[in-house]
Amino acid sequence: MPSTVELRTMYEGMVTARRYEERLQEEYLEGKQPAFDISAGPIPGELHLAAGHEASGAGVCIHLRDGDTVTAPHRPHHVAIAKGVDLKRMTAEIFGRETGLCKGKGGHMHLFDPDVNFACSGIIAQGCPPAVGAAMAAKKRNTDEVAVAFLGEGAIDQGGFLESLNLASVHDLPVVFVVEDNDWAISMPKERVTDVTDGSQRANGFGLPGVRVDFDDALAVYDAAEEAVGRARDGNGPTLIEVQVHRRMGHFMGDAEGYRPENDVERASRLDSIPRLAEDLRKRGVDDDGLEEIRTRAHERVEEAIEWAKEQPEPKPEAALEDAFAGPPEGAAEPPAAAETDGGERSDGPRITPGERSGSDGGEE
Numbered sequence: 001m002p003s004t005v006e007l008r009t010m011y012e013g014m015v016t017a018r019r020y021e022e023r024l025q026e027e028y029l030e031g032k033q034p035a036f037d038i039s040a041g042p043i044p045g046e047l048h049l050a051a052g053h054e055a056s057g058a059g060v061c062i063h064l065r066d067g068d069t070v071t072a073p074h075r076p077h078h079v080a081i082a083k084g085v086d087l088k089r090m091t092a093e094i095f096g097r098e099t100g101l102c103k104g105k106g107g108h109m110h111l112f113d114p115d116v117n118f119a120c121s122g123i124i125a126q127g128c129p130p131a132v133g134a135a136m137a138a139k140k141r142n143t144d145e146v147a148v149a150f151l152g153e154g155a156i157d158q159g160g161f162l163e164s165l166n167l168a169s170v171h172d173l174p175v176v177f178v179v180e181d182n183d184w185a186i187s188m189p190k191e192r193v194t195d196v197t198d199g200s201q202r203a204n205g206f207g208l209p210g211v212r213v214d215f216d217d218a219l220a221v222y223d224a225a226e227e228a229v230g231r232a233r234d235g236n237g238p239t240l241i242e243v244q245v246h247r248r249m250g251h252f253m254g255d256a257e258g259y260r261p262e263n264d265v266e267r268a269s270r271l272d273s274i275p276r277l278a279e280d281l282r283k284r285g286v287d288d289d290g291l292e293e294i295r296t297r298a299h300e301r302v303e304e305a306i307e308w309a310k311e312q313p314e315p316k317p318e319a320a321l322e323d324a325f326a327g328p329p330e331g332a333a334e335p336p337a338a339a340e341t342d343g344g345e346r347s348d349g350p351r352i353t354p355g356e357r358s359g360s361d362g363g364e365e
């Protein structure tokens, strides 16, 4: 059961994330309408908003420290905010500015903040193997750090996720997998791609505990995550948690959602976890003024981050290739010089002709 201070922290994080995305939405649409030109406006490219997922990020990350690792998918803002990613530099990244977390080259799906060990990726389930790697590193270094990988229910059939469950389980690694089940993978309802209605059952085949939080009450997520993170920190291995969340928006900004029944949108809005958490706070004695104070602080922080980001310089074209390629690790041999080509053929190394190949494998020709 969270303390009132923890409840307030979760509420502030969730309100910040919601307000942040409302403001990103406004900024994003600037210049893109009426014909929805995805390259126009201050935030070019795709934008996936996580409104309706906030309780999951807040309820899990409240148990984490800066040194713990978190990976998130293409819908990352609520998790990043809950993990304590620098809001100004994150916003500058989303606006493609030089002072962004990745110097403006990653955009909203490729945020990386080494100060709080946070990363996200547009490739679904891609965050699972790195989280397992971080957990393995923590175990080998004998620290009590943990790793958490967030993913959508649409990613639970991906090999990267299933292999990660296996590796985490067989090595008893301090990692928690958090599946955010919003019922949809783009336009695909989940029942059309998997027969398992409870994604936490994926854990059964790999020998780790699986827990389903049927309703995204921040308190319920808090309780499930407290146990899972505690188990990982105490050296007792991984857990898979699935949280039922609600997708309030389209898959991406600009999604006309023609595939989605209207009552599903209405339902997502009705089941919003933020007013419910406000109710919990009222029961703990936080009055309307107290709640308003939290919301005002959150809104001001968001505004400050957006204003700051918009004043930042654009990256210089000549820096486009900087940080794009990794050099060899220290002490490793230099890689061979790039092969020169003549007419599309490799000019270095031995050449194998079809005749030689058939000769070497028994020669059937």
Ligand SMILES: Cc1ncc(C[n+]2csc(CCOP(=O)(O)OP(=O)(O)O)c2C)c(N)n1
Residues within 6 Å of the ligand: 074, 075, 122, 123, 124, 151, 152, 153, 154, 155, 182, 184, 185, 186, 251
């Ligand atoms: C490996 C891979 N395959 C396909 C895609 C295209 N894609 C982007 S989001 C998405 C659906 C994701 O659904 P889910 O995991 O449920 O997350 P949600 O968008 O609902 O939060 C797909 C298939 C991708 N990014 N990566």
Ligand SMILES: [Mg+2]
Residues within 6 Å of the ligand: 152, 153, 154, 180, 181, 182, 183, 184, 185, 186
């Ligand atoms: Mg989904």
